[in-house]
Structures are given as structure tokens and as C-alpha cells.
Amino acid sequence: MLLSIENLQVYYGAIHALQGIHFSVEKGEIVALIGANGAGKSTTLNTISGILRPREGKISFDGQEIQQTPPQDIVRKGIIQVPEGRKIFGRMAVWENLEMGAYTQKDRAVIKRDVESVFDRFPRLRERRNQLSGTLSGGEQQMLAIARGLMAHPTLLLLDEPSMGLSPLLVEQIFDIIQDINEQGTSILLVEQNAQMALAIADRAYVLETGKIVMQGTGDDLLEDKSVIEAYLGGH
Amino acid sequence: MRTSPVRNGIQTGTIFGIIMVMMFLIGFTVIGAELIGKILGNPSISGMPDLIYFVIFMILVGVWCGVSAAKRPLYGPDSVKDAVLAGLSAGAICGLCAAVTGFIFGSVAANHIDVRAYLVSVSPESISMFTFNQNPTLGALALFGVMTLSSFLSALVAVEVRTSQKIRTMIENTSGSISETVHSQRISDLLNNKYARYGFYLIVAIALIILPRTWGGYWNYVFGTVGIYIILGLGLNIITGWAGQLVIGYVAFFAIGAYTFALLTAPVPHNLLWNFWIALALGIVVAGISGLLIGLPILNLRGDYLAIVTLGFSEIIRILLKSDLLTTFTGGPRGVHDVGGPTLFGSSFNTDVDFMYIIIIAVLVVSFLAYRLQNSHTGKAWVAINLDETVARATGINAFVSKLLALALSAAIAGLAGALFASRNQFTGPDDHQLMVAINVICLVIVGGIGNIPGIFLGAFALKGLPEILREIENYRMLVFGILLIVMMRLRPEGFLPAKRPVLEKFTADQRSSTDPASHPGNLETNTPPGKGK
Ligand SMILES: Nc1ncnc2c1ncn2[C@@H]1O[C@H](COP(=O)(O)OP(=O)(O)O)[C@@H](O)[C@H]1O
Ligand SMILES: [Mg+2]
Numbered sequence: 001m002l003l004s005i006e007n008l009q010v011y012y013g014a015i016h017a018l019q020g021i022h023f024s025v026e027k028g029e030i031v032a033l034i035g036a037n038g039a040g041k042s043t044t045l046n047t048i049s050g051i052l053r054p055r056e057g058k059i060s061f062d063g064q065e066i067q068q069t070p071p072q073d074i075v076r077k078g079i080i081q082v083p084e085g086r087k088i089f090g091r092m093a094v095w096e097n098l099e100m101g102a103y104t105q106k107d108r109a110v111i112k113r114d115v116e117s118v119f120d121r122f123p124r125l126r127e128r129r130n131q132l133s134g135t136l137s138g139g140e141q142q143m144l145a146i147a148r149g150l151m152a153h154p155t156l157l158l159l160d161e162p163s164m165g166l167s168p169l170l171v172e173q174i175f176d177i178i179q180d181i182n183e184q185g186t187s188i189l190l191v192e193q194n195a196q197m198a199l200a201i202a203d204r205a206y207v208l209e210t211g212k213i214v215m216q217g218t219g220d221d222l223l224e225d226k227s228v229i230e231a232y233l234g235g236h
Numbered sequence: 237m238r239t240s241p242v243r244n245g246i247q248t249g250t251i252f253g254i255i256m257v258m259m260f261l262i263g264f265t266v267i268g269a270e271l272i273g274k275i276l277g278n279p280s281i282s283g284m285p286d287l288i289y290f291v292i293f294m295i296l297v298g299v300w301c302g303v304s305a306a307k308r309p310l311y312g313p314d315s316v317k318d319a320v321l322a323g324l325s326a327g328a329i330c331g332l333c334a335a336v337t338g339f340i341f342g343s344v345a346a347n348h349i350d351v352r353a354y355l356v357s358v359s360p361e362s363i364s365m366f367t368f369n370q371n372p373t374l375g376a377l378a379l380f381g382v383m384t385l386s387s388f389l390s391a392l393v394a395v396e397v398r399t400s401q402k403i404r405t406m407i408e409n410t411s412g413s414i415s416e417t418v419h420s421q422r423i424s425d426l427l428n429n430k431y432a433r434y435g436f437y438l439i440v441a442i443a444l445i446i447l448p449r450t451w452g453g454y455w456n457y458v459f460g461t462v463g464i465y466i467i468l469g470l471g472l473n474i475i476t477g478w479a480g481q482l483v484i485g486y487v488a489f490f491a492i493g494a495y496t497f498a499l500l501t502a503p504v505p506h507n508l509l510w511n512f513w514i515a516l517a518l519g520i521v522v523a524g525i526s527g528l529l530i531g532l533p534i535l536n537l538r539g540d541y542l543a544i545v546t547l548g549f550s551e552i553i554r555i556l557l558k559s560d561l562l563t564t565f566t567g568g569p570r571g572v573h574d575v576g577g578p579t580l581f582g583s584s585f586n587t588d589v590d591f592m593y594i595i596i597i598a599v600l601v602v603s604f605l606a607y608r609l610q611n612s613h614t615g616k617a618w619v620a621i622n623l624d625e626t627v628a629r630a631t632g633i634n635a636f637v638s639k640l641l642a643l644a645l646s647a648a649i650a651g652l653a654g655a656l657f658a659s660r661n662q663f664t665g666p667d668d669h670q671l672m673v674a675i676n677v678i679c680l681v682i683v684g685g686i687g688n689i690p691g692i693f694l695g696a697f698a699l700k701g702l703p704e705i706l707r708e709i710e711n712y713r714m715l716v717f718g719i720l721l722i723v724m725m726r727l728r729p730e731g732f733l734p735a736k737r738p739v740l741e742k743f744t745a746d747q748r749s750s751t752d753p754a755s756h757p758g759n760l761e762t763n764t765p766p767g768k769g770k
């Protein structure tokens with residue numbers, strides 16, 4: 001088991017945002033975590049990344065407990081988060097953003113090589129390498145956010161709503177890229193409100209509702225589940 | 237229904253009228269006239285500037301008023317009449333305000349009543365100048381006439397300039413060719429040419445060696461102060477400009493550096509008489525450590541706690557230094573006298589020229605350090621934290637350690653500045669370390685262009701050099717700061733020389749010839765339409 005979460009409880013002051021959730025990600029999997037706004041999806045990812053501290057519970061990665069590990073060390077262990085809302089460094093150039101993604105890598109030559117290989121995957125970004133990244137289009141910014149995540153060679157990539165605010169065509173492109181990244185060996189924990197797309201590419205999925213996991217199964221199972229269809233797929 | 241031009245003119249005129257009256261009441265009309273006289277090469281000797289400079293000052297205000305009134309966006313490019321009407325009414329209202337003020341004060345002065353008891357700056361001389369040395373009625377009429385006329389004419393000219401195609405293309409061409417020169421291949425080639433660069437450095441070096449010998453004591457003092465403020469600006473820029481953590485009480489570290497140095501080298505109160513260089517190093521280290529200690533408990537909190545805590549810290553330090561409590565240890569309110577000067581190979585190196593050299597070298601060292609930091613791994617981390625701390629942490633940056641390092645470095649640099657300041661003045665006391673010093677530094681960093689090293693040089697010259705050149709406005713420095721800051725925010729919100737982001741990658745020759753607009757420095761921020769790239 002690559003990542004396992006047991007009884008995770010997270011509070012914001014008095015708000016009990018995660019009320020004891022359990023789930024896991026196996027090596028090589030795409031696992032989707034779906035849920036409505038405010039369900040606690042981002043909270044889950046931020047806790048795994050070490051940005052938030054759980055009050056209770058265990059997070060194990062590769063057999064080691066990491067719930068007390070600071071974020072910079074979690075990055076070094078190979079868990080990389082692509083935060084929601086395309087949080088790139090808008091006042092840095094595209095290539096500078098990529099360099100920031102490789103922050104843990106000190107060897108300049110390696111960084112250069114990695115930047116080029118990321119550009120091979122995202123040719124659109126290569127064209128705009130010197131552009132101020134805040135001036136990129138929404139889709140390009142999301143690609144840059146993912147590309148920046150890849151710069152750190154993640155073992156497990158945490159994606160927070162990568163389809164948010166993108167046109168259907170771009171969403172499809174982004175999900176193709178996610179599948180492609182997965183096929184090359186990176187495990188993925190995908191957080192989405194766009195349940196349809198997420199479940200279609202996920203091996204397994206969990207449904208999060210107000211801080212609790214209320215359902216789990218393979219992606220295909222959940223796609224056919226009546227209550228999921230009703231709650232998240234605009235059920236017919 | 238659209239607002240009528242007259243109504244707009246009245247609005248603008250009222251604002252300018254109020255400003256005008258305010259300026260008169262605080263005595264700025266005299267200062268303004270004096271400044272104009274000075275700029276035109278005729279400094280007043282007897283105290284009051286010539287009347288003609290006051291007239292020019294009033295005309296300038298009128299011109300500004302008229303241009304503002306004509307600029308209101310609701311007049312299309314062709315509605316010359318509306319704009320001129322607005323200019324005329326604005327000038328009339330502004331002139332009316334001035335005339336009424338002039339008449340009232342003129343009559344009061346004519347009855348030999350001195351209003352200085354209530355308004356310290358309104359001297360009989362300034363009233364007399366305000367009414368053009370005429371009787372109240374004539375003066376008021378003249379004020380009204382001058383304001384109305386200059387406002388009207390300037391509105392006319394402004395509209396003409398704006399609407400005339402010929403003038404517009406002329407302006408566009410000039411500004412285009414200026415920016416072309418700045419970005420031109422030849423200049424960038426010259427900058428990249430190794431020999432040209434070395435030659436340039438050589439010239440600068442020779443100038444820096446020769447100039448202090450020709451300046452004389454006073455100007456060495458002025459430029460020494462500028463240099464110390466450059467060092468302070470560069471230091472504050474690390475934590476505030478790059479890492480984005482506002483520090484208000486930056487003067488605390490300046491004080492710690494100054495006092496560490498002073499107490500180690502002065503005969504009273506401790507008679508330690510340490511060597512200059514060792515005391516200097518210790519001043520830097522102690523200030524740096526105090527930055528570290530301040531940062532430890534607060535830098536992992538978000539928000540502007542650092543600003544508040546440093547503000548309190550600096551005031552506590554100043555009050556402690558001022559109190560009699562610590563007199564035996566810090567010299568108390570009277571400060572530390574006979575602070576040691578620099579020595580070189582055992583002999584004294586302490587003339588004003590020598591000290592200027594030391595400051596120049598310190599400025600160069602700190603600038604070099606700043607440049608190296610800016611392009612370093614750590615420098616990038618600071619900028620990332622500034623832009624988005626959460627994302628920065630998610631990319632593996634230890635935000636706490638980075639910020640702590642930034643604060644310690646900033647503090648250490650302030651310590652260096654403080655030690656140099658104490659040594660140069662051969663004295664340091666509590667009043668050297670008022671909050672005003674820190675505010676000055678914040679201002680110069682903002683005015684110069686936050687985050688940008690050349691901008692800090694410019695800011696330090698503008699804020700610490702200019703007031704010396706224009707000695708008279710010393711008393712109005714706060715006012716000028718205020719005006720400068722407002723004007724800055726309006727005209728150049730990112731400072732005179734804003735930091736250039738992004739820093740371009742070094743191009744290889746073939747990349748440069750590519751047609752991709754994004755690779756052209758002039759087109760940094762244009763968004764390439766999809767599919768139009770290489
Ligand atoms: N910084 C915060 N302070 C207080 N409450 C928060 C904070 N961030 C999120 N929450 C609350 O925690 C819950 C989960 O939020 P979040 O994880 O962002 O949801 P999601 O990502 O699924 O939309 C919500 O009720 C939200 O209001
Ligand atoms: Mg969220």
C-alpha cells in the first residue's frame with residue numbers, strides 16, 4: 001500500500017472538517033475522491049501534504065507514518081500536491097514556475113533536463129516559457145500547475161480539482177494528461193467535483209460528504225450507482 | 237443624462253481651491269515659490285522668494301487644475317468646447333477660493349493683526365506675497381484672474397494636444413524610439429560585451445575613488461548618509477521586498493548595531509576601545525542574532541504580526557536607551573560619545589574621505605550580496621513565499637526557515653548600517669533611532685520600486701539626498717513624503733524602477749531570431765493567441 005489514511009480527524013478551530021476518514025491508494029492506481037463543495041476534499045489533501053495537522057489519525061506513506069512530518073519533507077518523500085484554483089506563481093515566468101517545482105533538486109543540469117522533458121509533454125508551455133504565467137489562459141495555467149508538480153518527480157501526485165473552471169474540451173485534455181502521467185508510473189489521488197470524468201478514469205473512488213466517507217468502490221461501480229448518479233452526476 | 241462640463245469643472249475647481257487654501261495656510265505657497273526659484277537658479281537670500289516665482293507657482297497650480305478638469309473622461313476626443321468649459325469653470329472656482337482667502341487675510345493684515353498666533357505659517361510676508369503685494373481687493377482680483385486664465389488656457393492646450401493627430405503621433409514616436417533605444421540590440425550587446433562591461437566597471441571605480449576627494453566635508457557627509465540609507469534599503473528589501481514580510485520597526489536592528497559598536501569602542505561607559513573591524517563584525521552579528529530571536533516565535537504565524545512586533549520592539553529599545561535605568565550600561569539619554577573610528581593596519585583611517593570610502597565599499601559589498609541572493613535558490617524561495625505561501629510550502633520550501641533567514645540577514649545588514657552610522661558620527665544616542673528612520677527606509681524602498689536593487693539606490697538619493705540639496709523643505713519632509721507617495725501610487729504604483737518580473741532566460745542566438753513574440757523583451761506581457769507560436 002502506497003498511501004493509507006486511518007481515522008483522520010482535522011479541525012479548523014471548532015469546525016470538525018474531517019471526521020475520521022479511512023482510505024488508501026495502491027501503487028500505480030488512480031484513486032478519485034469526489035464530493036460537493038465544502039465536503040473536505042482540499043482539507044484532506046492539505047493534511048496529507050503536511051500543510052494542515054490532523055488532531056487524530058494516521059497517514060502512512062510507503063510504510064512510514066508522516067502525519068507529523070513538515071511539508072517540505074513530505075515533498076522530498078515524493079508526495080506532490082497541485083493545489084486547487086490553478087495556484088501558480090503568477091508574477092513569475094513559466095520557466096521560473098517550473099524551477100520552483102524542482103525546488104528540492106539542487107543540480108542545475110538535472111533541472112534543465114527536467115524542464116525540457118516537461119516541455120516535451122506540454123509543448124504549449126514551451127512556446128510560452130518566458131511569458132508571465134499570470135497572463136496564461138486558464139487551461140495553460142492548469143497545465144503549468146501540473147507541470148510544476150511533475151518537476152519534483154512525484155511518486156504520488158495529489159490533484160485538487162484540476163478541471164475547475166475549464167471548458168469541456170480542455171477538461172478532456174487535462175484528464176488525458178492525467179491518465180498519461182499515471183501510465184508512466186505515478187500514482188494519483190484525484191480530487192474532483194466533476195464526478196463523471198473522475199470516475200471514468202479512476203481505478204477506485206471514494207465519496208466524501210461533510211467530512212465523512214459515505215461510499216467507496218471501483219470507478220465503474222460508482223458510475224452506475226443510483227445514489228451517486230443522483231447526488232453527483234445530475235441524475236436522470 | 238450626462239453630467240454637464242460646468243458641474244465637473246466646479247468639482248475639480250473646488251478640490252484645487254481647497255488644496256490651494258491649505259497650501260497657503262501651512263505656508264507651502266512660500267516653499268513652492270522658493271523651490272521654483274531654486275530650480276530656476278535663483279535661491280532666495282533674504283528669506284522671501286521673488287514675487288515672480290510665486291506667480292509661476294500659482295500658474296502651475298492653475299495649469300494643473302485646468303488639465304485635470306479637461307481630462308475628465310466623459311468628454312469625447314472631439315468635444316473641445318466641453319473640455320474648455322470645464323477648464324474655465326474649474327479655474328474660476330479655484331480662483332474664487334484663492335481670492336476670498338487672499339481678501340480675508342489681506343484685510344486682516346492691513347489692520348495690523350498678526351494671525352501667526354493661530355496659524356504659525358501665515359506670516360505677514362506670506363500674506364503680502366499671496367496678494368501679489370497689492371491691496372486686498374486688487375490682490376483678490378489678480379488671484380482670480382491668474383487662476384482662471386491659466387486654467388482656461390491649459391485646458392485649451394490639453395484638449396488640443398489630445399485631439400491633434402499630429403502631436404499624438406509625435407508623442408508616440410518619441411516614446412517609441414526611447415523604449416526602442418533602451419531595448420535595442422546594440423545596447424544589450426554592449427552590456428553583454430565582456431570588455432565593454434569591464435571598461436564600464438573601471439570608469440565607475442575610478443569615479444568612486446576620485447569623487448569623494450573632490451566633494452568636501454559637507455557633501456561627503458550627505459552622500460555618506462545616502463550610502464547608509466542604501467544599505468538599510470537593501471537590507472529591508474530582503475525581508476519586506478522579497479520575502480513579503482512587512483517590518484515596521486526596522487530601526488531596532490539599526491540601533492542594536494550602532495550601540496553594540498559604540499559600546500565596544502567608546503571610552504565611556506565601558507572603556508573597551510575595541511578595534512573598529514572587530515566591533516563592526518560584532519555589531520553585524522548581534523543585530524543578526526536579534527533578528528533571529530525576534531523571528532523565532534512569530535514567523536510561523538501568518539499575517540502582519542512581524543510588523544507589529546518589530547514596531548513594539550523598536551520603541552521598547554528606544555525607550556530603554558532613553559531611560560536613566562540603563563545609564564551605566566548604555567550611556568542613558570545623552571548617548572555614547574567618542575565612538576571609535578576606523579583604523580587600517582594600525583593607523584587611523586578616519587577622515588571624511590576615508591569614511592566615504594568605507595561606506596562605498598560597504599554599499600558595494602551589500603549590493604553584491606543582494607544580487608547574489610536575488611538569483612539564488614533562497615531568493616527564489618522568498619519570492620515564492622511572497623506570492624503564495626501555501627503553494628510555496630507545497631513545493632517543498634521550508635517557509636519558516638526561509639523567512640527566518642531573510643529576517644536575520646536584513647537585521648544583520650541594518651546592524652552594519654548602524655555601526656557605520658555611529659562610527660562616522662562618533663556618537664550615537666536614543667534620538668538617532670526613532671521610528672522615523674524606519675519609516676524613511678520603508679518609503680525609500682517603496683518609492684524606488686519594491687524588490688528592485690537599482691530602485692533602492694534611486695529611492696535613497698531621492699529621499700535622503702534631495703532634501704539636503706533642497707535644505708529649505710526639511711521642515712516639510714513629512715508633507716513631501718506624503719505627496720510623493722500619493723503621486724507615486726497614482727503614476728507608478730510599483731515604484732520608479734519596478735522590479736522586472738519575469739527575469740528572462742538567457743537566449744541563444746537562434747532562439748532570439750525566432751518569431752515568437754513572447755521571446756521579445758518588449759512583449760513580455762502580451763498573451764500570444766493560441767496556435768500563433770513557433
Ligand atoms: N481555513 C479555513 N478555516 C475555517 N474553515 C475552513 C477553512 N478551510 C476550509 N474550511 C471548512 O472546512 C470544510 C471543508 O473545506 P474544504 O476542504 O475546502 O472543502 P472542499 O475542498 O471539499 O470544497 C468546509 O466546511 C470549509 O468551510
Ligand atoms: Mg476544495
